[in-house]
Amino acid sequence: MAEKIATRGAYGEAIVALAEKYPALVVLDADLSGATMTKAFSKAYPERFFNMGIAEANMMGVAAGLATCGKMPFTNTFAMFAAGRAFEQVRNSIAYPRLNVKVIGSHGGLSVGEDGATHQCVEDFGTMSTIPGMLVLNPCDGHEMRLAVEALLNYEGPAYMRLGRLAVETVTDTIEGYRFELGKGVTLRDGSDVTIAATGLTVQMALTAAQQLSGEGISARVLDMHTIKPLDTELILKAAQETGCIVTSEEHNIYNGLGSAVAAYLSEVCPTPVVRHGVEDVFGRSGKAPAVLEAYGISPAGIIEKVKKALRLKK
Amino acid sequence: MDKKQLAITATKARLLALDMVHTAASGHIGGSLSALDALTVLYFNKMRVDPSNPRSLGRDRFVLSKGHCSPALYATLALRGFFPVEACKLFRSIEGHMSGHAEMHHVPGVDMSTGSLGQGISVAVGMALAGKVDAKDYRVYTLLGDGECQEGQVWEAAMAAAKYKLDNLCAIIDHNGLQIDGSNDEVMPIMPLDKKFEAFNWNVLTVNGHDYEALDAVYDRAASFNNGRPTVIIMETIKGKGVSYMENDPGWHGKAPNDEQYALAVAELEAYLKELEG
Numbered sequence: 159m160a161e162k163i164a165t166r167g168a169y170g171e172a173i174v175a176l177a178e179k180y181p182a183l184v185v186l187d188a189d190l191s192g193a194t195m196t197k198a199f200s201k202a203y204p205e206r207f208f209n210m211g212i213a214e215a216n217m218m219g220v221a222a223g224l225a226t227c228g229k230m231p232f233t234n235t236f237a238m239f240a241a242g243r244a245f246e247q248v249r250n251s252i253a254y255p256r257l258n259v260k261v262i263g264s265h266g267g268l269s270v271g272e273d274g275a276t277h278q279c280v281e282d283f284g285t286m287s288t289i290p291g292m293l294v295l296n297p298c299d300g301h302e303m304r305l306a307v308e309a310l311l312n313y314e315g316p317a318y319m320r321l322g323r324l325a326v327e328t329v330t331d332t333i334e335g336y337r338f339e340l341g342k343g344v345t346l347r348d349g350s351d352v353t354i355a356a357t358g359l360t361v362q363m364a365l366t367a368a369q370q371l372s373g374e375g376i377s378a379r380v381l382d383m384h385t386i387k388p389l390d391t392e393l394i395l396k397a398a399q400e401t402g403c404i405v406t407s408e409e410h411n412i413y414n415g416l417g418s419a420v421a422a423y424l425s426e427v428c429p430t431p432v433v434r435h436g437v438e439d440v441f442g443r444s445g446k447a448p449a450v451l452e453a454y455g456i457s458p459a460g461i462i463e464k465v466k467k468a469l470r471l472k473k
Numbered sequence: 474m475d476k477k478q479l480a481i482t483a484t485k486a487r488l489l490a491l492d493m494v495h496t497a498a499s500g501h502i503g504g505s506l507s508a509l510d511a512l513t514v515l516y517f518n519k520m521r522v523d524p525s526n527p528r529s530l531g532r533d534r535f536v537l538s539k540g541h542c543s544p545a546l547y548a549t550l551a552l553r554g555f556f557p558v559e560a561c562k563l564f565r566s567i568e569g570h571m572s573g574h575a576e577m578h579h580v581p582g583v584d585m586s587t588g589s590l591g592q593g594i595s596v597a598v599g600m601a602l603a604g605k606v607d608a609k610d611y612r613v614y615t616l617l618g619d620g621e622c623q624e625g626q627v628w629e630a631a632m633a634a635a636k637y638k639l640d641n642l643c644a645i646i647d648h649n650g651l652q653i654d655g656s657n658d659e660v661m662p663i664m665p666l667d668k669k670f671e672a673f674n675w676n677v678l679t680v681n682g683h684d685y686e687a688l689d690a691v692y693d694r695a696a697s698f699n700n701g702r703p704t705v706i707i708m709e710t711i712k713g714k715g716v717s718y719m720e721n722d723p724g725w726h727g728k729a730p731n732d733e734q735y736a737l738a739v740a741e742l743e744a745y746l747k748e749l750e751g
Contacts, residue, residue, distance in 0.1 A: 227599075
């Protein structure tokens with residue numbers, strides 16, 4: 159039985175596990191340490207943990223100041239507040255001066271569930287990607303998240319990473335030849351008729367969809383795009399050339415996320431049908447996370463529908 | 474430096490700031506002139522900085538939270554020897570990297586890039602926090618505008634500084650009473666600032682921001698507190714100080730003088746300089 163853990167859970171374990179190896183790592187939270195999973199770090203390393211209270215704008219600035227003094231701050235709050243409320247602090251106090259701060263946005267996407275639309279951030283890839291020089295990550299499972307955290311600790315510069323609330327099946331640990339590298343997507347399943355480029359929890363959905371499609375004689379390639387920005391253009395171009403059409407899949411507005419980036423890139427170098435699977439420019443609502451995802455078509459069935467559309471466009 | 478030397482240096486800095494804004498035909502002169510006496514005393518008499526090693530780890534740090542007053546900071550740093558005075562000719566020019574708001578990567582001696590109001594004080598809190606965590610003895614200074622205190626983030630930072638007992642932090646408020654659209658009172662009243670900061674558990678000091686001896690003493694007083702509280706110095710100043718037709722006129726917040734106005738300002742400051750050096 160594969161491990162099932164939320165990426166926020168794996169993140170919380172990873173920062174504790176890596177704290178000794180990276181003494182400059184300091185962790186800031188905005189009164190959500192139980193939810194963002196930084197509580198274990200706060201207990202293990204209280205002198206390196208700062209609870210900044212419900213004041214995200216100030217938290218970003220304090221992290222910037224710590225970074226100018228050689229610390230490697232990881233700021234933690236919900237994606238909504240990191241990439242939304244504190245957008246301009248991230249832009250002007252962290253990204254413009256290129257300070258070594260990692261902005262972590264937990265509870266990204268609709269899978270927040272019961273808390274509803276005010277807390278379901280479907281815009282974070284867009285706001286963070288539009289900042290010049292910003293690295294934007296969205297690992298899909300616990301295994302990938304642990305690798306991403308260490309990669310971020312070895313990356314000098316500003317970055318944003320989304321974490322998910324919902325427990326998801328770990329899939330990347332059993333993929334042969336899997337290797338994590340910032341900015342490089344991973345081919346999780348090969349295929350020749352269509353490519354599904356997914357990120358975060360839709361990666362697992364894409365694998366399920368590909369399995370179902372194979373029963374219908376459709377060979378779908380599945381790419382795990384853990385890095386939204388910079389886009390792995392080499393991998394995307396190869397997929398476009400070899401499979402002739404692409405479906406992007408993300409728990410994000412179809413505007414300004416992975417789908418927009420893939421479509422924009424391909425239109426410039428190799429016009430190819432791209433169909434975007436994601437949240438179709440609407441706000442979410444309350445409900446159990448799986449039910450909310452289902453209600454907005456964020457499901458293997460939703461991906462299959464887009465694959466059929468892409469295949470029609472290809473002809 | 475003694476009082477006279479400080480006055481001479483501040484006057485030269487005023488001339489340089491005016492030259493920058495006039496050459497660029499843009500920039501924020503009013504608030505630069507109001508802050509220049511405080512900056513001169515700070516950089517020439519108080520801060521432990523080494524112009525030949527601007528990033529030394531043990532240095533005192535300064536964050537210009539009112540980042541638009543970069544002419545004052547750049548002029549002070551140039552006169553302090555961080556870079557040649559001639560470099561200021563490229564202020565706000567595409568030919569150089571001396572950005573309109575304070576810029577840390579291209580201007581030696583600038584400790585943080587600022588410009589968006591309310592953000593610098595948070596960064597100063599982070600620097601002071603790092604000093605406490607690492608048991609370093611450097612001090613962190615940050616200069617805010619009075620209008621800037623309308624930003625909510627200032628008060629988030631004030632809470633955090635008190636929580637972490639940052640008595641190595643000193644915020645200076647340039648209280649000239651004016652902002653772009655008019656007086657603080659017309660736009661959005663901020664008083665009483667002293668009671669606000671007291672309520673946020675800070676030490677509060679007040680000073681005449683154009684009295685060199687008082688400034689010299691107030692920085693020492695701020696550094697002498699050993700009570701686990703950050704200190705704010707509320708500095709009474711005159712916007713446009715030193716150029717009589719600019720003084721107390723919010724119209725000079727972000728406007729450059731034309732050639733005639735510039736000549737008038739230079740004549741006034743040079744006459745004062747001559748008198749001081751006389």
